[in-house]
Amino acid sequence: MSISDRSTLPSIHLLSLALAAAAISTVGCTGMSGMGGPANVASLVARPGCSLWSGTSRGNDPLAHIELELCRVEPRSREVMGRVQLKSERSGWSVREVEGAFGEDGTLELHEYQFDVNAPEFGWMFCLIDEYELRPSGSRGMVGHYESKACSDRAKVKLVRVK
Numbered sequence: 001m002s003i004s005d006r007s008t009l010p011s012i013h014l015l016s017l018a019l020a021a022a023a024i025s026t027v028g029c030t031g032m033s034g035m036g037g038p039a040n041v042a043s044l045v046a047r048p049g050c051s052l053w054s055g056t057s058r059g060n061d062p063l064a065h066i067e068l069e070l071c072r073v074e075p076r077s078r079e080v081m082g083r084v085q086l087k088s089e090r091s092g093w094s095v096r097e098v099e100g101a102f103g104e105d106g107t108l109e110l111h112e113y114q115f116d117v118n119a120p121e122f123g124w125m126f127c128l129i130d131e132y133e134l135r136p137s138g139s140r141g142m143v144g145h146y147e148s149k150a151c152s153d154r155a156k157v158k159l160v161r162v163k
Helices: 009-030
Strands: 051-058 064-072 079-088 092-102 108-120 131-137 141-148 153-161
Touching: 064 153, 079 108, 131 153
Parallel strands: none
Antiparallel strands: 051 064, 051 153, 064 079, 079 092, 092 108, 108 131, 131 141, 141 153
């Protein structure tokens, strides 16, 4: 093709633009790791007098990392409050407020009541968790599950105390 043959330039130009657009559109499909997304989100820092737990959540997003800060409402109280941070390159990042209590058998029951941060990746959404049920596991662990009716999400949770 010569430069003087202008009949084919528009279709070549359109093809080039389409290929460039396709290449650019796939950049966002892999998350925001290079742009300050969930991979760069700092871990929760427990407030004074609170414990910090870290682990995995295997639900709608089986790659999610979960952190739980637990604070007793009063010394020796079974009632607790705190925060949950969920982050994943796939689904995004969120911080939620939780409250609940320890049962006599050591089982922890919690529910979330509000978001502090709600930053899902494109195509995802976050819902508050209706119920966590966590049991002691070993000297520094908890295992159990959570359920969110709004997101039809039931996940297995494993946590280890880090503070």
